[in-house]
Amino acid sequence: MSQPPSQAPPPSQQNAYAPPPGQPQGYPPAGQPYYPPPSQYYPPTAGYAPPGQPPYAQGSYAPQYVPSGYYQAPPTNYGAPPGPPNANYYAGPSSSYPQQPPVGYQAGYAPPPGAYAPAGYPGQPTTPGVPSMPLAPGGVAPEMSASFEPPTVLYRDTIIHNPKYSGGLAVVGYTKDQIVHDINRINKAAGDEKKLSAILVELGPLKMDVVAQEFPNHNNKNESLAQHVVRKTSGHVEKTLLGLIEGPLRYDVELVRSSIAGLGTNESLLNEAILDHTPTDIALLDYVYRQKFNKSLAHAVSSDLSGNVAKLFKFVTDPNRELLPAPNTSPEELQKLLDNDVDDLYNSGPGRIGTNEEKIYKISTHRTHEHLTNLCTRYKQKHRKPVSEMIRDEFGSSNHDAKALLFIVNGAEISHHAHLANVAPLALRDAESLEDTMKGLGTKNTLLIMRVLRAQWSRGRMEATKQAYYRIYEKSLARRVKGETSGAFEDLLLAMIGPS
Incomplete structure (x- = not known):
């Protein structure tokens, strides 16, 4: 394992897999574990590249996929630190929350500098010698509508x-030659499940889309990549x-559908499928769900639920839900919101006769992850009891x-175990959920597949989960x-999990 970088990222670059509040600043001694967590809203941190590809020249992950005919300028700076953030790094309570992406797809939205847009897109730095898109009056590209x-x-x-x-x-x-080369490798793997698996794992989700698009053009049967896999594999390998x-997106659509299909609701599966999603994630999920099942995500979920829990999921499945605090909120307003939420949580439950369920639902689903983590910490300090209790x-x-609610809170609440107090709550929750699929008699293979798949699409998440697993169970x-x-x-x- 490479050594941690010498420079720690500022608080504004922390994210959901960063260590919780109250931990000492700085990196651990050389050789101790550290996490390379992802950014919640921006590309993966420095030094990461898809399997088989070298890191980008500037040390940052280079977006690989843009529309045909567009030039993708090399990123100059994503705002990422020179290396992956450390598991034990925390720079104290943050007064600068991560900037949220806009709700849905608003006209005039400019992505962060260097993000995935044609040269000349507002917010995209231009490159000398590379033509930029002409801008309409007001500085907006013609396509910007x-x-x-x-x-x-x-x-x-x-x-x-x-x-x-x-x-x-x-x-x-x-x-094109590289695409054809990869397709030929897939075809030549024939019935060797191990070889075929290794090729598909290394592609990553974006290249996978391109290969799947081209695959039918390179076999006599006009066979899709999925049909090829079904013909060449079986059982758990085929399903994976x-x-x-x-x-990741289409897979989550199928998870939601599976959780509400038939009689009853698979509550645990539905919770995992959507509760962590930002409003922008929900907008994407809803769009694909409508395309496939001709029904909105919110309607599909609400029609399968009843009572109070239907109110909670109505909040979650709303793509226009606003997450607070808003970007660039002042430190004073951040503190005021935190104090108000602590009081509101208490006064909606322990501080009154009966429970104001809707108020608790709204706080749990309308706050950024960082704010929820700070809220759980402050609530326990003030009321001597964790929010989960x-x-x-x-x-x-x-x-x-x-x-x-416990699924949400367990991803934000700092562990009461001293040896785990500096491990990100989300990573702990992911590690424990993976262990749940393997403990006891027999392995819950369907759940194991689902949880490994969803973690491996974000390498930072997988690495954080692996480190958390080791900290909890003292084995990789x-x-x-x-x-x-x-077999x-x-x-x-093991290929999806990556090296220990």
Whole structure:
């Protein structure tokens, strides 16, 4: 493992997988574990590149995919530190919350400098010698209208093709010859599940889309990549590879559908499928869900639920939900919101007769992750009880709304175990959920596949989860999975988890 960088990132660059508040500043001694967490809203941090590709020249991840005919200028600075943030790094309570992306796709939205947009797009630095798009009066590119969509977007910390973009798929630095070469490798793997799995894992979600698009043109049967996988594999390997081909967004659409199909609701699956999503994630999920099932995400979910929990999910599935605090909120206003939320949580439960469920739902679903983490910390300091315990007292632990609230809070609440207090709550929750699929008699393979798949699409998330798993259970996640699986399925999961 490479050594941590010598310069720590400022508080404004912390994210959901960064250590919780109250931890000492600076990096641990050389050789101790550290996390390379993702940014919640921007491209992966410095030094990361897709498998088989060198890191970008500037040390930052280079967006690989832009529309055909557009030039993608090399990024000059994503605002990322010179290396991955450290697991034990925390620079004290932050007065600068991560900037949220706009709700939906608003006209005039300019992505961060160097993001995925044609040269000349507002906010995109131009490159000498490279033509920029002509700007209309007011400095807005002609394509910038209510219907304009960038070719790639972020979904759950992963760069994906924007399903609303109509310009087709193209790859910078991924030539036609290279695409054909990868397709030939897939065809030559024939019935070797291990070899086929290794090829598909290394592609990543964006290249996977391009290969899947071209695959039918390179076999006599006009066979899709998914059909090829079904013909060449079986069982858990087949199910996992089909998930890889779907990619993070379409896979989540299927998770939501599976959780509400048939009689009853798979509450745990529904919670995992959407509760962590930002409003922008929900807008993307809703768009693809409507395309596939001719029904809005909100309507599909609400029609399967009843009672109080339906109110909670109505908040979650609203793409226009506003997350507070807003960007650039002053330190004074941040503190005021934090104090008010602590008081409102208490006065909605322990501080009154009966429970104001809707108020608790709204605070839990209308706050940024960083704010929720600070809220959980401050609530425990003031009321001598964790928010999770308050929820159990007020809602029990078996009702769906209780499980949903605990899922949210467990991703923000600092562990009461001293040796885990400097590990990001989201990473702890992910590690514990993976262990739940393997403990006891038998392995819950379907859940194991789902949780490994969703973590591996964001390498920062996977690395943070692996480190958290080791801290909790004193063994590597790869070693644990190896003991529970075998054959090509074991090889595939280990490839997705990556080196220990």
